[in-house]
Amino acid sequence: MTTGTDQIRVPSDPTANDALIADFVTMSTFGATQAGGVERQAATAEDGANREWLSTWLTDxxxxxxxxxxxxxxxxxxxxxxxxxxxxGSHLDSQPRGGKYDGAYGVLAAAHAMNRLRNYYEAHPKAAKFNLAVVNWFNEEGSRFKPSMQGSGVFTGKITLETALTTTDSAGTTVGQALGDLDMLGEHDVFTVGDHHTEGGLMVASYAEIHIEQGRELDKAGITMGLVDSTWGANKYEISVVGSQAHTGATAIADRQDALYGASLAVVALRDLADRYGDSLHTSCGQLTVYPNSPVVVAREVHMHLDLRSSSDELLDDADEALNRAFAEIELKADVEIQRRFAHRWKGHTYTPEGVELAGRVIDDLGISRQNVRTRAGHDSTNMKDVVPTVMLFVPSVDGVSHAENEYTHDQDLITGTDVLTETLARMAEGEL
Amino acid sequence: MTTGTDQIRVPSDPTANDALIADFVTMSTFGATQAGGVERQAATAEDGANREWLSTWLTDxxxxxxxxxxxxxxxxxxxxxxxxxxxxGSHLDSQPRGGKYDGAYGVLAAAHAMNRLRNYYEAHPKAAKFNLAVVNWFNEEGSRFKPSMQGSGVFTGKITLETALTTTDSAGTTVGQALGDLDMLGEHDVFTVGDHHTEGGLMVASYAEIHIEQGRELDKAGITMGLVDSTWGANKYEISVVGSQAHTGATAIADRQDALYGASLAVVALRDLADRYGDSLHTSCGQLTVYPNSPVVVAREVHMHLDLRSSSDELLDDADEALNRAFAEIELKADVEIQRRFAHRWKGHTYTPEGVELAGRVIDDLGISRQNVRTRAGHDSTNMKDVVPTVMLFVPSVDGVSHAENEYTHDQDLITGTDVLTETLARMAEGEL
Known part of the structure; x- marks a missing residue:
C-alpha cells in the first residue's frame, strides 16, 4: 500500500496539462453549437468526425x-x-444541443492518462502487470437511438447485439446501418466478457471512468474530487396515450378522447409523485410526441418517455405502483387508454468498494479534497461495475448544469481530474485493484 | 316568393345523383389513407392532383x-x-389523416349544382340575373400553413396577400413557393371584393357553401338539413413555454425549469377552464412540440397552439382573462416563462338572416327535415358572410366524427344536400338573395 506524495508515479506536468486543455478545445469543435455546446448524437457525421480524430490521436x-x-x-x-x-474511457456522443464536457472529457482524460502511463511504463518495463486500453463507448446518450448506455450495455451482456444493431432512429436508420456507413463497425469483438461476449480474445482486468458530476454537490461544497460509491436505480418507460382524433372546434368536450390531455395529466402526475417523495425520487418526462399535431385537431395519440430514479429500489417499486394507479385514474378522466410499450430497469447498486478505497488513497496522496457521491445519472461505468472491478470519479460541474450548452467545468478541475485518473490507473495497472 | 314543390327548378335526378356519388368516390382516391380517410394538406402533391382533377371536370x-x-x-x-x-364551394385540402368529406363534399356538391344550373339556364336563358362560379378555397385547414381559412381570409381582406404568401410550413417552404411549384398561383385576382382586393374585375353577388356538420346534433336528432344561423367566436394563441435544458437523472426537482411540465399544466388548465364554463366554451390544444425532445433531457422549450371557442364573445373575454391568471400561476409553479407569440381572433356572428330564410324555404319546398344550427368550427363561409350575403348548409355527420379518417356521411344525405344546394343557388341566381 502506497502513502505520501513521494509514491506518485506520474506527477502533474505543465506540458501534459496544456496539451490536455488544447486537445479538449480542438475536440469541442466537432459538432460545436453557437451557444458553446456540442451536438454529436450517436453515429452522426459529427460523432464520426470526432471518433476519427481520436483514432488519429491514439494511433500517432x-x-x-x-x-x-x-x-x-x-x-x-x-x-x-x-x-x-x-x-x-467514457463516451464522445452528446445530446442534441448538449454540453461539451459530458462524456467527452472522460474519453480525453483516459487517452491522456493512458498515454502518460505508456511513457512511464516504457521507462519502467517491469512495473506493470496489465496492459492499457482506452475506450469510447458507443451511444451512451440514447437520444438518437434508444436506450442509453447501449455500447456498454452490449459489452456487458445487458443488451443483445442483435437488439442494438436493429434499433432505429426516428428516420428509420438502424444502428448497424449508421455505424456501417461510418465504417466504424467491427467484424469481431475486441474483448471477451463473461459468457455473453465471447468473440474477442482479450480480457479486461478492471475499468475506470471520470465524468463531470452533472449535479451541484461538489460545486456547492467546494470539493474537487467526487468518488462515486453508489448509483440510483431507474425505471424507464415508453408509453402511448391513445385517444380519438377529432375537430377541436366542433367536438363537444364531453365527446373528446383527447390523447394530449391524457398525456399532460400524466406529466403532472409524474411531478406530483416526485413532490410526494421529496428529493429521494426524481421523475421526468423529456420526450413527448403528439399525433397528428395540428392546431385544430384533438390528438389521437401521444408517445412519451418517462423515467423514475431513486437511491432506493423499494421506493422505486412503490412509485411504480403509484404511477400505475395514477394512469388508471387518467384513463377514466380523459377517456383515453394508456399502453406501456417498453420498460427498462436498472437497480441501484454500490460501486466496487476496493475501487472507492483505491481512488480515495490516490486523491489523499495528491493532497486534493474529496467526498463520496451517489450518481443519479446512469453512466457506462454503471454497466461495467457489474462485470469487473470499477472506479468512477467525478469532477465538479458549475451550478450542476448538464445536458445543456452552458455546461461548464473549470480547466483546473479537468487537469486535476486527469492527474487523479492517471495515478489511479497506474496503481490498477500494477495490480492494486 | 316561391312555395310548394311545383316551383322546384332542378328536381332530384337519379342520373345526376349517381354521378355525384361516383365522382366523390373518384375524388376520395387523391391522398387516400389505408383507414379510409384522406391526407391532402394544402398545396401538397395530393392536393395539387385533386385540384387538377377538378379543373378537368369543370373545363369538360x-x-x-x-x-x-x-x-x-x-x-x-x-x-x-x-x-x-x-x-x-368549400375546400379540397384536408388535415393530416383527415376525413374525406370535410370540405371536399362542399366543393363537389357546388360543382355538380352549378353544372345542373348551367344546363337548366341554357334551356331557360332569360331566368338568371347572375353568373355562376365554383370555388375551391386554398388552405382552409391550416395544418401545413397557419392560420386556417387562409385563401378565403385573403379574399375577404382579413389577411394580407403578402402575409399569406410568405407563411412557411415546418420545412421552411412558403405558400408562394408551394403554389408556384404546382403552377396554381395566379398573376391577377379573379374577383374584386371591397377595397382590399381590387385587381380582379368580376363581382360576387352572393355565396353558398355546404359542409358536413362536424358535430352530432343533426345525426342525434335524425334531421337531414342544418341551416347555419350563427358561428362561435374563437381566440387562437401560439405560446412558447420557456424553461432550461437539464439532465433528467442528475438535476434535482427543485432546480428544474421544466418547459414540458409547464406546458402540461397549461393543457390541464385549459381543460379545467372548459369544465368550469360547461358546454358554452370549447378549449383545445392540438399542437405541442417539445425541444429538444430527448428522453433524458428536461425540455428547454415547448411550442403550443391553443384555442378557445364560444358562442358568447363576453364569455371568451372572461375565459381569456382566466387563462392569463392560470398562466401566471404556472410560471411560478413550474419556474418557466410563458410567452405569447401570436394571437388570432374571430368574433361570434350571425349569418345573413335572408340567406337562412331562403334556404329554409327551399328545404321546406323539397319536403326535407331541417333545423337551425350554430357552427363551432370556422368555415370559409365564416369569412364570406362578412362581405356578401351568404348561405351555409350542413348535412349530418355520423356520430359527429370529423378531422379523422372514420368521418362518415350517408350517400343519401350527400345527394339530398346537393339537391338543396342546387335549388338554393338557382334562387340566388335569379336574385332572391
Whole structure:
C-alpha cells in the first residue's frame, strides 16, 4: 500500500496539462453549437468526425485502434504480452444541443492518462502487470437511438447485439446501418466478457471512468474530487396515450378522447409523485410526441418517455405502483387508454468498494479534497461495475448544469481530474485493484 | 316568393345523383389513407392532383378555370355578360389523416349544382340575373400553413396577400413557393371584393357553401338539413413555454425549469377552464412540440397552439382573462416563462338572416327535415358572410366524427344536400338573395 506524495508515479506536468486543455478545445469543435455546446448524437457525421480524430490521436501515440461489433472504439497498448487490460474511457456522443464536457472529457482524460502511463511504463518495463486500453463507448446518450448506455450495455451482456444493431432512429436508420456507413463497425469483438461476449480474445482486468458530476454537490461544497460509491436505480418507460382524433372546434368536450390531455395529466402526475417523495425520487418526462399535431385537431395519440430514479429500489417499486394507479385514474378522466410499450430497469447498486478505497488513497496522496457521491445519472461505468472491478470519479460541474450548452467545468478541475485518473490507473495497472 | 314543390327548378335526378356519388368516390382516391380517410394538406402533391382533377371536370363542362393570387381555384360560367357571380364551394385540402368529406363534399356538391344550373339556364336563358362560379378555397385547414381559412381570409381582406404568401410550413417552404411549384398561383385576382382586393374585375353577388356538420346534433336528432344561423367566436394563441435544458437523472426537482411540465399544466388548465364554463366554451390544444425532445433531457422549450371557442364573445373575454391568471400561476409553479407569440381572433356572428330564410324555404319546398344550427368550427363561409350575403348548409355527420379518417356521411344525405344546394343557388341566381 502506497502513502505520501513521494509514491506518485506520474506527477502533474505543465506540458501534459496544456496539451490536455488544447486537445479538449480542438475536440469541442466537432459538432460545436453557437451557444458553446456540442451536438454529436450517436453515429452522426459529427460523432464520426470526432471518433476519427481520436483514432488519429491514439494511433500517432502508438495505440492500436479497433472497433467491436457494436461500434465501441478501443485504443490498445500492450505492455505485458497476453495479460488482461486495464480499460478507461467514457463516451464522445452528446445530446442534441448538449454540453461539451459530458462524456467527452472522460474519453480525453483516459487517452491522456493512458498515454502518460505508456511513457512511464516504457521507462519502467517491469512495473506493470496489465496492459492499457482506452475506450469510447458507443451511444451512451440514447437520444438518437434508444436506450442509453447501449455500447456498454452490449459489452456487458445487458443488451443483445442483435437488439442494438436493429434499433432505429426516428428516420428509420438502424444502428448497424449508421455505424456501417461510418465504417466504424467491427467484424469481431475486441474483448471477451463473461459468457455473453465471447468473440474477442482479450480480457479486461478492471475499468475506470471520470465524468463531470452533472449535479451541484461538489460545486456547492467546494470539493474537487467526487468518488462515486453508489448509483440510483431507474425505471424507464415508453408509453402511448391513445385517444380519438377529432375537430377541436366542433367536438363537444364531453365527446373528446383527447390523447394530449391524457398525456399532460400524466406529466403532472409524474411531478406530483416526485413532490410526494421529496428529493429521494426524481421523475421526468423529456420526450413527448403528439399525433397528428395540428392546431385544430384533438390528438389521437401521444408517445412519451418517462423515467423514475431513486437511491432506493423499494421506493422505486412503490412509485411504480403509484404511477400505475395514477394512469388508471387518467384513463377514466380523459377517456383515453394508456399502453406501456417498453420498460427498462436498472437497480441501484454500490460501486466496487476496493475501487472507492483505491481512488480515495490516490486523491489523499495528491493532497486534493474529496467526498463520496451517489450518481443519479446512469453512466457506462454503471454497466461495467457489474462485470469487473470499477472506479468512477467525478469532477465538479458549475451550478450542476448538464445536458445543456452552458455546461461548464473549470480547466483546473479537468487537469486535476486527469492527474487523479492517471495515478489511479497506474496503481490498477500494477495490480492494486 | 316561391312555395310548394311545383316551383322546384332542378328536381332530384337519379342520373345526376349517381354521378355525384361516383365522382366523390373518384375524388376520395387523391391522398387516400389505408383507414379510409384522406391526407391532402394544402398545396401538397395530393392536393395539387385533386385540384387538377377538378379543373378537368369543370373545363369538360364548359367552365373556365382560373387561380387568384393566393391560389383560390375558380370555375366560371357566364350566363349574363357583365353581371355579378353567385359563388359556391368549400375546400379540397384536408388535415393530416383527415376525413374525406370535410370540405371536399362542399366543393363537389357546388360543382355538380352549378353544372345542373348551367344546363337548366341554357334551356331557360332569360331566368338568371347572375353568373355562376365554383370555388375551391386554398388552405382552409391550416395544418401545413397557419392560420386556417387562409385563401378565403385573403379574399375577404382579413389577411394580407403578402402575409399569406410568405407563411412557411415546418420545412421552411412558403405558400408562394408551394403554389408556384404546382403552377396554381395566379398573376391577377379573379374577383374584386371591397377595397382590399381590387385587381380582379368580376363581382360576387352572393355565396353558398355546404359542409358536413362536424358535430352530432343533426345525426342525434335524425334531421337531414342544418341551416347555419350563427358561428362561435374563437381566440387562437401560439405560446412558447420557456424553461432550461437539464439532465433528467442528475438535476434535482427543485432546480428544474421544466418547459414540458409547464406546458402540461397549461393543457390541464385549459381543460379545467372548459369544465368550469360547461358546454358554452370549447378549449383545445392540438399542437405541442417539445425541444429538444430527448428522453433524458428536461425540455428547454415547448411550442403550443391553443384555442378557445364560444358562442358568447363576453364569455371568451372572461375565459381569456382566466387563462392569463392560470398562466401566471404556472410560471411560478413550474419556474418557466410563458410567452405569447401570436394571437388570432374571430368574433361570434350571425349569418345573413335572408340567406337562412331562403334556404329554409327551399328545404321546406323539397319536403326535407331541417333545423337551425350554430357552427363551432370556422368555415370559409365564416369569412364570406362578412362581405356578401351568404348561405351555409350542413348535412349530418355520423356520430359527429370529423378531422379523422372514420368521418362518415350517408350517400343519401350527400345527394339530398346537393339537391338543396342546387335549388338554393338557382334562387340566388335569379336574385332572391
Amino acid at each position: 501515440r502508438g495505440f492500436t485502434v479497433s472497433y467491436d461489433r457494436v461500434g465501441n472504439q478501443f485504443g490498445l497498448f500492450e505492455l505485458v504480452p497476453g495479460a488482461p487490460y486495464v480499460l478507461a | 363542362r364548359g367552365f373556365t378555370v382560373s387561380y387568384d393570387r393566393v391560389g383560390n381555384q375558380f370555375g366560371l360560367f357566364e350566363l349574363v355578360p357583365g353581371a355579378p357571380y353567385v359563388l359556391a
